[in-house]
Amino acid sequence: MSYEGYPMGLDYYPCHYGGSRIVFRGPAVKLKRPYTAVIGGSEVYGKYVEDPFTDQLAELTGRRVVNMGVMNAGVDAFALDDALMQVIASAEIVVVQTTGAHNISNRFYTVHPRRNDRFLQASRLLTDLYRDVDFSDFSFTRHMLTTLRMQSPERFARIETELSQAWIARMRTLLSRIPGKRVLLHIEDSTDYGLGPEPPFVNSEMILALQGTFDKFLQCDVSEDCGESQLDGMIFDETERESALRMLSADAHERIAVALARVLRRTNGMAA
Numbered sequence: 001m002s003y004e005g006y007p008m009g010l011d012y013y014p015c016h017y018g019g020s021r022i023v024f025r026g027p028a029v030k031l032k033r034p035y036t037a038v039i040g041g042s043e044v045y046g047k048y049v050e051d052p053f054t055d056q057l058a059e060l061t062g063r064r065v066v067n068m069g070v071m072n073a074g075v076d077a078f079a080l081d082d083a084l085m086q087v088i089a090s091a092e093i094v095v096v097q098t099t100g101a102h103n104i105s106n107r108f109y110t111v112h113p114r115r116n117d118r119f120l121q122a123s124r125l126l127t128d129l130y131r132d133v134d135f136s137d138f139s140f141t142r143h144m145l146t147t148l149r150m151q152s153p154e155r156f157a158r159i160e161t162e163l164s165q166a167w168i169a170r171m172r173t174l175l176s177r178i179p180g181k182r183v184l185l186h187i188e189d190s191t192d193y194g195l196g197p198e199p200p201f202v203n204s205e206m207i208l209a210l211q212g213t214f215d216k217f218l219q220c221d222v223s224e225d226c227g228e229s230q231l232d233g234m235i236f237d238e239t240e241r242e243s244a245l246r247m248l249s250a251d252a253h254e255r256i257a258v259a260l261a262r263v264l265r266r267t268n269g270m271a272a
Contacts, residue, residue, distance in 0.1 A: 010050060010235050017068065018087040022077060022114050025052070025067050035064040036264065037088050039078050040097025041199075043187050043248045044069025048234040051250075056257035061264055066091070072117035074103030075167065079174040080113055088178060093267060095183045095260065096175065096214070098207065100199035101167035102141050108162055111141060119144050129155055146194040163201045168209045175213035181267050184214040187256065190223040193246065218263050220256050225249040 013026030025045050029035065038044050038054050044067060046052025058065040068084070070077050078084055088094055103116035108126040112118035122135040130148060138144035149156045175182055186207060189198040207217075225248070233250030236243070248256075 009237065010048065012047075017066065018083040020081050020083040020087075022070055022081065022084065025069065029064055029066045031066070031087060031090065032064065033090060034092035035066055035090075036061075036093040036095065037066045037068055037091035038095040038097070038185075039068040039088060040095075040185065041069060041073040041099040042071050044097055045071050046253060047071065047247050048236045048240070048244045049248070049250050049253055050233075050235060051253065053253040053257040053260065056254060057260055057264070060257060060261040063264070069097075070114075070116075072103060072115070074099050074101075074111065074116035075170040075174055076104050076111065077114060077116050079170055079177075085177055089180070091178075091180050093181045093183065093264060094178050095185050095264075096171075096178075098171075098184065098186045098199055098202050100195075101163040101201035101206075102145055102195060104163075104166055104170055106162050106166040108159055109141070109144070117141055126159075129158065142193075142195060142200075145200075149195070160201060164203075164206055167202065168206055171210055172213055175210065181216075182214040183216045183218060183260070183263055183267060184210065185256075185260065186217070186219045187248070188219065188221050188223070189225075190221075216263050216267050218259055220252075220259060222248060222252045222255075225252045 014023045015026035015028035016022070017024060017028070017031065044052070044054065046054070046069065052067060054065050054067040054069070078088065103111055105111050107123060109122050110120045112120055117140055119138050119141045127135065130151065133148065133151060135144070145159070148159065184207070191198065195201065230249035231244055234244050234247070
């Protein structure tokens with residue numbers, strides 16, 4: 001879809017919450033209790049979609065819903081931001097999306113604290129493991145990990161193990177700091193963009209390891225939302241077509257909103 005009717009593209013009404021430096025999609029929601037916070041990555045943010053599932057969720061439930069999605073975010077964007085954690089901890093219900101394990105700091109490398117897809121530094125462990133790689137060539141985690149996997153799948157297995165362990169530990173810490181009701185949202189896509197299914201390096205065993213730290217679980221498979229048809233209802237410039245193809249479709253946003261509304265009604269003691 002072109003920008004017809006949207007001469008400058010979508011206005012995401014950028015805003016901040018709780019004094020955090022992270023920029024969120026607006027319009028800003030007043031943090032008047034009770035409210036529901038939805039934290040996660042690009043899927044929650046809803047790029048190229050006029051009505052992300054968070055907005056639709058608010059309409060379906062009549063609840064105040066705060067979109068706290070961050071493009072390319074990992075767990076660190078939230079768990080390491082004390083200002084944000086205060087906002088999250090004050091929510092009656094918190095929906096936590098399972099973001100990829102590639103965008104968190106770990107024993108092998110460090111990511112930017114807010115822009116978690118940005119690779120900052122390789123540890124001695126990683127440079128010793130891949131002596132044949134110049135890490136100054138990398139700015140983004142996905143590019144680096146794709147290269148390392150191609151360079152040596154055998155050595156890369158050690159990185160995958162570390163990412164899995166770090167993700168479980170970080171998620172358990174995050175969820176343990178949320179006093180309200182916690183809904184774990186797993187949006188999966190079997191499409192391989194170089195690091196396997198989305199979200200990268202997160203599997204059912206890892207989610208199982210989180211049992212006891214959340215109240216409800218919702219799994220949404222968006223694998224069939226691929227190809228040109230998924231662009232229906234999305235607003236983007238032709239130069240952004242490839243980027244739009246990797247974002248959640250308008251139809252997927254609608255399905256997730258409906259499914260999540262049912263879960264929230266049950267979580268809140270209401271009839272589904």
